[in-house]
Amino acid sequence: MPEKRSQPEKEKLNFEIKSVDKDVTVLSLIGDLDMWTLPCAKERINSLIQAKKVKIILDLEKTNYIDSSGLGFFIGTLKKLRDAGGDLMLINLNAYIYQIFKLIQLEHIIHTYESLDEAIKHF
Numbered sequence: 314m315p316e317k318r319s320q321p322e323k324e325k326l327n328f329e330i331k332s333v334d335k336d337v338t339v340l341s342l343i344g345d346l347d348m349w350t351l352p353c354a355k356e357r358i359n360s361l362i363q364a365k366k367v368k369i370i371l372d373l374e375k376t377n378y379i380d381s382s383g384l385g386f387f388i389g390t391l392k393k394l395r396d397a398g399g400d401l402m403l404i405n406l407n408a409y410i411y412q413i414f415k416l417i418q419l420e421h422i423i424h425t426y427e428s429l430d431e432a433i434k435h436f
Contacts, residue, residue, distance in 0.1 A: 326350035328357055333370070337436055339429065341372040346383035354383075358390050367399025370432050374405035384419065391423055402432045 329341040338361060346354060361369060369390075391401045403425045406414065414420045426432040 337368045338366045339370045343375040345378040347380040348382040367397040
């Protein structure tokens with residue numbers, strides 16, 4: 314008899330961090346941002362804020378899927394960063410994610426850009 318699992322198997326969420334300059338940090342989200350991976354994403358953002366890295370560009374080029382908890386993550390992260398004197402920008406949204414942003418008009422709240430160079434110009 315196959316073993317039952319308490320949660321569906323999901324692709325893990327991985328991260329790549331790079332500093333563009335002393336003020337701006339780029340965090341790439343690789344995988345799915347959903348209710349299963351959300352705690353890991355929150356932990357990563359909180360550690361950046363504690364390290365005084367409050368100007369963050371999230372690169373979503375390798376993000377496959379976002380559910381409603383992932384959308385809430387963006388709004389919560391934006392608030393935390395602005396409260397700490399920073400800001401949040403998103404780059405490289407695929408067509409699926411961008412359509413969700415347009416549908417709920419999130420692109421009016423969180424700035425999105427097609428490239429890192431374009432986002433840095435607006436920081």
